[in-house]
Amino acid sequence: MPAAPPSTTWADHARSELARAGLRTGGARAEVVGLLAEQGCVLSAQAIHERLREADRRVGLASVYRALDVLTTLKLVHRLDVDGTACYEPADPSGEHHHHAICRHCGRMSAFEDPALETLIDELGRRLGYAVDAHDVVLRGACPDCAPR
């Protein structure tokens, strides 16, 4: 499990970006930001909704989706489609990010990062004439626990 990024930093960054975009604070959006900040790993919209409920923060599911949509547009969170369900995680303002490997058997997700991969992808974008502003890499297979050997 990767260490959680400095939560307060991202949350503050997100809040100021939201303000800068002329959006009001308070309410559901703030709750979503708050919850995402303390989560290191990807969460589905429904999972976020559920956790907020558990924490007695009543937030409508629709508002969670709306908040995530805004955050994604502002590039404050990364969205990742896995098995037809969208998952979200805070995006480090520095641009630093990781990718995921998903186990076919236990469904667990591991994160990894690799500078060489990033460099290669940049170069590929350039070769295609694309102005690449995001990319996903997903590995699928058997994790060390599920495929002992």
Place this chain on the structure above:
Amino acid sequence: MPAAPPSTTWADHARSELARAGLRTGGARAEVVGLLAEQGCVLSAQAIHERLREADRRVGLASVYRALDVLTTLKLVHRLDVDGTACYEPADPSGEHHHHAICRHCGRMSAFEDPALETLIDELGRRLGYAVDAHDVVLRGACPDCAPR
């Protein structure tokens, strides 16, 4: 646009693999294989259904999904989730494959391949202790036409 792979070859391969798996021939599954064979690029289940309709091959939508499920399990097609919708394309028996770049503006999809990327991903899987049997790479941004410069 990449040249279409030798259609007959993949279709034949697919048919023989299906037979080898003890599955019956004829009917909806054959239609799906036939259609996929002549399509170079990714297609959603709904798109496949629609095209079969247009070609007067009446195939139920459920059967299209079922056929795609079988083909995916047998690794005869690759499945790619894009924007929460599953898309499929024939998988070359040689294992050779490509990845995709999607334009944020026009939505068009370009394919590319890169041996170095494949090598790097293999190595990453090894480093993680993962028995990686599939991987996706998706680039997003502005295509050359939409971002002139």
Place this chain on the structure above:
DNA sequence: GACCTTACTGAAAACGATTCCCACTTCCAG
């Protein structure tokens, strides 16, 4: 070729994720 078993199929219902709609609340400016 007739028969039987069982896989396969299509249509419709069920389903889960996401979006839309609408009435209500909250915030802010005047």
Place this chain on the structure above:
DNA sequence: CTGGAAGTGGGAATCGTTTTCAGTAAGGTC
């Protein structure tokens, strides 16, 4: 205050996908 716009929650609607079920047909057996 007060009016308007942004934001919100809940439920209805939508979309892609899966399941259910009754009917069809493939493939082996005689």
